[in-house]
Amino acid sequence: MPELRSWFAQQLGAERDDVLITPGGQGALSSVLRALAPAGSPVLVAVPCYPGAIALLRSAGLVPVPVPTDADGVRPELLERAFATTGARALYVQPTYANPDGQVLAPERRRPLLECAAAAGAFVVEDDYARWLGHGASAPPSLLRDDTEGRVITVNSLTKVAASSLRIGCVVARGPVLQRIAGLRMVDDLFVARPLQETAVEFVTGSGWSAHLRTLSTALRERTAALRTALARHLPQCSYLPPKGGFSLWLQLPRGSDGDEVTARALAEGVTVGSGRHHATAEDDTAHLRLVVSAIEAHHVDEAVQRLARAVG
Amino acid sequence: MPELRSWFAQQLGAERDDVLITPGGQGALSSVLRALAPAGSPVLVAVPCYPGAIALLRSAGLVPVPVPTDADGVRPELLERAFATTGARALYVQPTYANPDGQVLAPERRRPLLECAAAAGAFVVEDDYARWLGHGASAPPSLLRDDTEGRVITVNSLTKVAASSLRIGCVVARGPVLQRIAGLRMVDDLFVARPLQETAVEFVTGSGWSAHLRTLSTALRERTAALRTALARHLPQCSYLPPKGGFSLWLQLPRGSDGDEVTARALAEGVTVGSGRHHATAEDDTAHLRLVVSAIEAHHVDEAVQRLARAVG
Numbered sequence: 001m002p003e004l005r006s007w008f009a010q011q012l013g014a015e016r017d018d019v020l021i022t023p024g025g026q027g028a029l030s031s032v033l034r035a036l037a038p039a040g041s042p043v044l045v046a047v048p049c050y051p052g053a054i055a056l057l058r059s060a061g062l063v064p065v066p067v068p069t070d071a072d073g074v075r076p077e078l079l080e081r082a083f084a085t086t087g088a089r090a091l092y093v094q095p096t097y098a099n100p101d102g103q104v105l106a107p108e109r110r111r112p113l114l115e116c117a118a119a120a121g122a123f124v125v126e127d128d129y130a131r132w133l134g135h136g137a138s139a140p141p142s143l144l145r146d147d148t149e150g151r152v153i154t155v156n157s158l159t160k161v162a163a164s165s166l167r168i169g170c171v172v173a174r175g176p177v178l179q180r181i182a183g184l185r186m187v188d189d190l191f192v193a194r195p196l197q198e199t200a201v202e203f204v205t206g207s208g209w210s211a212h213l214r215t216l217s218t219a220l221r222e223r224t225a226a227l228r229t230a231l232a233r234h235l236p237q238c239s240y241l242p243p244k245g246g247f248s249l250w251l252q253l254p255r256g257s258d259g260d261e262v263t264a265r266a267l268a269e270g271v272t273v274g275s276g277r278h279h280a281t282a283e284d285d286t287a288h289l290r291l292v293v294s295a296i297e298a299h300h301v302d303e304a305v306q307r308l309a310r311a312v313g
Numbered sequence: 314m315p316e317l318r319s320w321f322a323q324q325l326g327a328e329r330d331d332v333l334i335t336p337g338g339q340g341a342l343s344s345v346l347r348a349l350a351p352a353g354s355p356v357l358v359a360v361p362c363y364p365g366a367i368a369l370l371r372s373a374g375l376v377p378v379p380v381p382t383d384a385d386g387v388r389p390e391l392l393e394r395a396f397a398t399t400g401a402r403a404l405y406v407q408p409t410y411a412n413p414d415g416q417v418l419a420p421e422r423r424r425p426l427l428e429c430a431a432a433a434g435a436f437v438v439e440d441d442y443a444r445w446l447g448h449g450a451s452a453p454p455s456l457l458r459d460d461t462e463g464r465v466i467t468v469n470s471l472t473k474v475a476a477s478s479l480r481i482g483c484v485v486a487r488g489p490v491l492q493r494i495a496g497l498r499m500v501d502d503l504f505v506a507r508p509l510q511e512t513a514v515e516f517v518t519g520s521g522w523s524a525h526l527r528t529l530s531t532a533l534r535e536r537t538a539a540l541r542t543a544l545a546r547h548l549p550q551c552s553y554l555p556p557k558g559g560f561s562l563w564l565q566l567p568r569g570s571d572g573d574e575v576t577a578r579a580l581a582e583g584v585t586v587g588s589g590r591h592h593a594t595a596e597d598d599t600a601h602l603r604l605v606v607s608a609i610e611a612h613h614v615d616e617a618v619q620r621l622a623r624a625v626g
Contacts (some may be wrong), residue, residue, distance in 0.1 A: 027502035189340035
């Protein structure tokens with residue numbers, strides 16, 4: 001639907017004709033990553049990473065190569081080295097409120113990131129899944145804004161901001177790679193059901209959208225604040241980077257902890273957390289947990305963290 | 314949705330737990346064919362073939378190998394030879410009302426087909442897209458009924474019988490291959506939007522479904538009869554196999570005709586037909602047209618075929 005493409009274009013600072021509607025962000029990423037790299041190729045991924053991206057890379061026979069991040073996002077000097085040593089022609093990043101740690105690519109790193117990619121002749125896949133999940137401040141612009149070469153391919157999604165069962169997302173790409181992705185989208189599933197597109201247009205252009213965004217932002221801020229308070233009280237031995245947005249927090253467990261074991265013990269205490277292992281590309285990062293506030297109200301957070309503390313031991 | 318999986322299972326003679334809901338038939342085929350064969354592998358396809366299958370095989374780096382059909386479907390002796398010479402581990406067929414020629418795999422060929430596949434250790438992908446598009450008689454059962462080994466993987470779809478923008482289909486598979494396909498469906502797009510599944514359940518279990526099927530069947534029968542009458546009158550030099558179901562007819566053009574050229578001339582006459590080239594895996598079959606009756610009412614058919622006859626020349 002042209003209206004939906006226009007809306008995404010306007011949100012991301014793109015042209016309508018460069019927008020493809022997809023079945024959620026996962027459907028977009030699947031087509032994009034397979035369109036960019038033939039089986040067997042390395043693809044750089046900023047870690048900790050969204051597990052769905054790692055899984056789809058592996059299922060397509062692509063080889064995820066981790067590039068570490070810090071509180072300012074992916075580290076350019078490590079990125080440069082990873083491109084040089086692997087010959088990768090694609091990078092997967094979440095510059096805005098990364099899943100799982102909620103960090104943002106710092107403004108001063110945007111240009112170095114694009115320069116590294118340009119030097120490597122690589123595409124940058126920007127997974128912009130959390131654009132509307134800030135905790136009050138506005139999200140930084142899409143990397144598309146800084147890209148004059150058609151190097152950035154941006155994936156967006158309404159899944160997190162609207163409803164997981166809406167399954168509406170998009171890809172923005174420019175030039176020949178757009179045609180390649182569009183071709184793969186066709187053979188993958190032809191097009192996205194029109195009733196869903198109509199529902200999405202009605203929702204995002206409706207009078208309730210702005211209020212919904214404010215409510216969401218407030219809830220995420222309050223729940224994250226409650227989580228940080230509870231962590232300080234019950235798990236002072238665990239460190240983390242304060243999330244700048246999104247709905248998850250990446251908790252570093254005490255040295256020697258096993259995220260899988262803690263996750264199992266937490267479940268026995270009635271608390272569901274995510275083991276860090278799923279966000280890593282290798283076995284080297286098992287001492288983290290992903291704590292998610294989207295399904296817990298603020299007044300339950302303290303009790304949940306108390307129970308988690310028993311599981312951490 | 315369990316109700317939708319149960320309904321498909323009942324229609325196809327399968328177990329509910331062996332059914333996966335997919336975004337239409339194309340979405341199902343894409344995951345199934347990529348799950349079965351690594352890039353570079355040959356996949357046998359009964360020809361003439363659905364173009365979407367050829368396109369997705371090529372985009373996945375798979376190599377479609379044509380196996381000819383006749384009025385009784387794919388020819389077992391050619392199938393056996395194709396398996397032997399290529400080492401293919403998968404076969405793609407439309408046993409019921411094949412697209413484009415509307416033929417049915419004959420009852421006496423079902424067992425030889427499965428035996429050839431068994432001898433080759435191959436999976437059979439049954440694209441059962443036209444189950445409800447008979448012209449009055451009931452459709453033959455799915456190949457699943459004759460399969461005791463989990464060798465047949467059946468793809469079905471409501472696209473043709475309900476609405477193209479509903480985007481609901483399914484895969485039926487048994488044993489370990491079901492898990493492989495389910496895993497790929499997850500990374501491809503997680504799951505099909507629930508509102509669409511609810512709509513589909515309401516439609517196929519509603520009181521109007523049977524009447525809809527009768528109306529559809531009558532329309533397809535009447536339009537196909539009108540097409541055959543008009544072809545006898547205006548294009549007696551063109552032969553074809555009378556369709557046993559479905560909405561298309563595969564017209565053999567006079568020797569030396571070029572389907573692309575005829576298609577262009579027909580368009581200039583105001584008639585849209587499909588060039589046979591899209592249904593072939595090589596350049597060797599350009600002297601066919603696909604004539605589709607789903608978008609033309611019976612009383613317009615004679616005029617359309619008159620114009621087509623001018624294009625054929």
